[in-house]
Amino acid sequence: MEGQRHWYVIHTYSGYENKVKLNLESKVHSLGMEDMIFQVLVPMQDELETKDDQQKVVSRKVFPGYVLIEMIVDDRTWYAVRNTPGVTGFVGTGTKPIPLSPREVARILGKQSTGKKEASVEAPIRMKCPVELDQTVRIKAPGFNDMVGTVAEISDEQQKVKVMIEMFGRVTPVEVNFSQVEAIE
Secondary structure (H helix, E strand, C coil): CCCCEEEEEEEECCCCHHHHHHHHHHHHHHCCCCCCEEEEECCEEEEEEEECCEEEEEEEECCCCEEEEEEECCHHHHHHHHCCCCEEEECEECCEECCCCHHHHHHHHCCCCCCCCCCCCCCCCEECCCCCCCCEEEECCCCCCCCEEEEEEEECCCCEEEEEEEECCEEEEEEEEHHHEEECC
């Protein structure tokens, strides 16, 4: 197997990511593998969620069902990780885990100071879309305040919603931020 330090991705049972992280960290310590398994990470991202006109920041897992691990793979470390409760396997083929490329690691981890026990994922706060496609919504944006329309498109990446409203006797698309629309019950 490999003999170099790389980041790998392990499958977990959904909802067990944090438990797997704790189990692995405990196992690394008890087996004295700190020189072989360096970091275990569940990447999180903050999202702005609006509920009942209240906004709050909620942390969500970036990759539900997966945990990142920085380690040197050999038979002993592979076995230790593979036999941790909640782990279903490595991303790779059979007994050959495939490491993440340096580019993938940089994209996932963002800026990270080396030598820390815990890597931090720096990402902008993202808002969860408060509406769904084809839903009737009210716009809360200057110039369109209180206008009602139908959601035609949602862009999670840009955090925008395209709403079809009737204006000047015809249907017109209006693009607004997630925070500028609300569902009509």
